[in-house]
Amino acid sequence: MRVAVYYPWVYLRSGIERALIEIKRRSRHEIRIYTNHFDPRGTFPELDGMGVTELSRVSVERTYSAVTAAALSIVRTRLDPAEHDAVLVCCDGLGPLLTFANRRKPVVNLCFTPLRATYDEVYRDRLLARGGPARPVKRAAETVFRLVDRMAWRNFDEVICIADTVRRRVADNRLFPESKIHLAYPGVEPRLAVPEGASEPMFLLPGRIMWTKNIELAIDGFRRFLRDAPPALQRFRLHIAGMVDAKSRPYFAQLQELAGGDERIVFETVVSDERMRALYTQAWAVLAPAFNEDFGLTPVEAMAHGRPVLACNRGGLRETVLDGVTGLLVEPEPAAFAAGLRRIAQDADLARQLGAQGPARAAAFTWPRFVQTIDAVLDGAQRRSV
Incomplete structure (x- = not known):
């Protein structure tokens, strides 16, 4: 199966970039990585040789104007359905917005977390406490994002969460039924x-x-x-x-x-x-x-x-x-x-x-087990779409 793996910005050395490397290396499927911002100098060097495709480039700044512009660009981003059989969206915030223009093939959410500034109460409270006079703007932006994000989550055929903490966060905010969420822990060699x-x-x-x-x-x-x-x-x-x-x-x-x-x-x-x-x-x-x-x-x-x-x-x-x-x-x-x-x-x-x-x-948390679960969920989503 040809799988388009999407993450909005590949520019750091974080757990998500590490997961992208392991999925590309270990999946039995044909993996192609897409992003709207690729910085090979800032991320793991292995990604530079993995054929990452940069789409319309977006900023990685976290100002309201930059995030809004990035969100609008992601909503309009369209992958060629002739080049893949399924889409795997790596989600830690804006990723689900890609689904609006890419529903012709099965879409699976690999959720590292829904946007923490909106759905993680501990994170949200700390962020608002740091906001000062900007708090009313943050609350208004959160309300708008929730509405759009909930619509995007309805486009997913399957959801995989990387931890039970994330699964509960998704379920508690009614983004996806908990009984249908798969669990795949990242890990080590x-x-x-x-x-x-x-x-x-x-x-x-x-x-x-x-x-x-x-x-x-x-x-x-x-x-x-x-x-x-x-x-x-x-x-x-x-x-x-x-x-x-x-x-x-x-x-x-x-x-x-x-x-x-x-x-x-x-x-x-x-x-x-x-x-x-x-x-x-x-x-x-x-x-x-x-x-x-x-x-x-x-x-x-x-x-x-x-x-x-x-x-x-x-x-x-x-x-x-x-x-x-x-x-x-x-x-x-x-x-x-x-x-x-x-x-x-x-x-x-x-x-x-x-x-x-x-x-x-x-030993209970390994990359082979993580990727095997993802492959199995993709297989199931593809079979049900036929």
């Missing part, structure tokens, strides 16, 4: 699910540096941990590793200010896959402070490398990290995070025990 070498006194916080990752919680918690730590634990450091895109630069500056010049808090913003694997290997534990993560791939990668995870007891992190088995789930407060850091740092046996049970847990 099966061969990675083995313990790695000896760890160092370093807490690793991997992934994109952006405000939804709640990195300030990790910094606050780490500084509290150091303030109360005995001399033997003062050797620990916090290593924050991930890309910073243009819209996140002000947030990155805030984090640097919050770190206060402490040499034990290190930022690394240009990180290859090889370098990230080395950091996982060196880490004493891996941190996941996001306030309401949709799924969270980095905890799975940490467990695959045999490293314990300290994560917020919220969202998709609760679906992968087993509290007291492969890591610790704590409340999203600096004092609780500091206590979690202290517990893992001062008890090497506990850290080893949690880490040792990680690979078996990570």
